[in-house]
Amino acid sequence: MSEEDNITGNAPHVNESTLLEVEDLKMHFPVRGGVFSRQVGAVRAVDGVSLSIGRGETLGLVGESGCGKSTLGKAIVRLLNPTGGSVRFKGSDITHMWQRQLRPLRQDFQMVFQDPAESLDARMSVGELVAEPMVIQRMGNREQRRERVAELLDRVGLPRSAAQKFSFEFSGGQRQRIGIARALAVNPDLLVLDEPVSALDVSVQSQVLNLLMELQRDLGLSYLFIAHDLAVVKHVSDRIAVMYLGKIVEMTGADELYRNPRHAYTKALIEAIPVSDPSQRRDHEPLEGEVPSPINPPPGCAFGHRVSAPGYEESIGMDISLKEIEPGHWISDCPCCVSVQPAAGIIVS
């Protein structure tokens, strides 16, 4: 957090040095059935998401499992082919680029995966793994790459001798450091971090988070930080987007979100953050029900439907979209979930 502005969160959204712009991104997966495997429906995993990330900024993306946040991350780095909308990176539209065209651009955005045990090939040494992105981008010769691998391992706090070992010889936190070193190898500007600490022990989580923040400060990286846990995201993000059933329901500066959550779902998530002090009991009712099926979403507001909010009927048939209610504070414009007064009582019943 080099600049004060970034923390307050209002400023970055209108940042002219925008790195990533996602507009109305849709990622639908066809559901096939019947004898001739006709398409009988679609899983609307990501359904019209718009966001942007400025240079050096961290955008946190939170939501329950199954809300489409990982899918969104994968669609952004083009591991998936989006169904609609656009992804613009540094001004160039990468939404429908071929993988071959995309390859040189991949140098600028890399992804860190949730489970490093899974995302690192067990048959390759750490040195090979970290050097691989450089090989793909044809950076340097063998000697230079080896030098750079050593630098990167230093950088993420691993011994240089790690290069000759295999990823399964390391602990979870160390493996994630390998994953980060690998993503950093080609000097990217943007890292999409897909739940980078969720698979780690709590004690190790903060070390990796600190490493990520330190790297951001030193290298001027931008992060899209995906997590299901507001507590983790709060720590690292400049702005936070809350996602529910394929849509963003609230997006604003990190502090603002905690001080002044406006969407009922955001409030419920904040309520759900565990408190470390057992004497400080809070009386909130846990969120009931499941996230509705993205194959067959309810006709109105998806969250109002789940908690049977009083104003749900109103939302049926409405075109619910993100509205900027205050500078930098975007919220889904739904009659049943949005409280009018800031920080009013909890609407979730």
Next chain:
Amino acid sequence: MMATRTQDAASEEIERGSSLWRDAWLRMGKNKIAIVSLVVFIITCLLCFGFAWFCKDPIQQDLTNKFASPSGEHWLGTDAMGRDLFSRILYGGQISILVGLVATFVAVTIGVTYGAISGFYGGRVDTIMMRIVDTLLSIPFLMVVIVLQAVLSEWSGTTSKWIVEHWGWNKDFTNRATNVLPLFFALGLFGWLTLARIVRAQVLSLKEREFVEAATSLGLSNLRILFRHIIPNTLGPTVVYATLTVPGFIMYEATLSYLGLGVESPNSSWGILIKEGANYLETNPQLLILPGIFFSLTLFALNFLGDGLRDALDVRASKD
């Protein structure tokens, strides 16, 4: 958090972490049966491919000295034609082991490539490729080999003649070589089918793993993902299966030769020797028993070796 940033660059060059194969090797070292098997197999190979050249001519007949008992002259005695049994066993071993190894090599090359492509591309490609495998597997193996052998042995005779005439190769050697070619061909043609299935199944699950996704996000092309990441990960099961198929192919060779479809006398192979020995089972059982001992020892060794390899290559079982 700022851990060990100062590491001596010189010491780091010397210090090499454990590699997968070295680990496997160390683990196998603890498996006594596997090591003994390896030694037995190596000794057999050395005898057949090295020591055999210093032995007597395996085709040289001496009708005055039939069914001789073991002696300084003939270490394991002689057979019904007065040929030196020991050297026939060693020369026969050459053919048998070569058949096993070459056919396995062919089967692994075809099987891994075919299975990997089928599993990786999936969908219609996979369906078509696997139905071809199913069809081939449904054809009785022995029947096809009989037909192939009949067709190809004629062809091998003319090839042999042609080579001797044009290239001036040694006639015996050329005959021996072309005589077994149809066998290699037939075994290789069918041997890869099961392996292709195994590899395909592996690839099907591997391609959904996150490290493949990670490789895609780095910008690796499909083909390079397949050959750099997926196929190396199938190697464990492949190596094990391959080791276990070597004795299988040796058996096939023996079976075919026993039926008179493989190697033809006076060339020798373990199958031929057992076949010939069986004729004198009552009068001279050693003609059957001695080649049989070599044969079964090798098969045992290869099977135990395969088992040992399977245990040794199971990375996760021992590491996590």
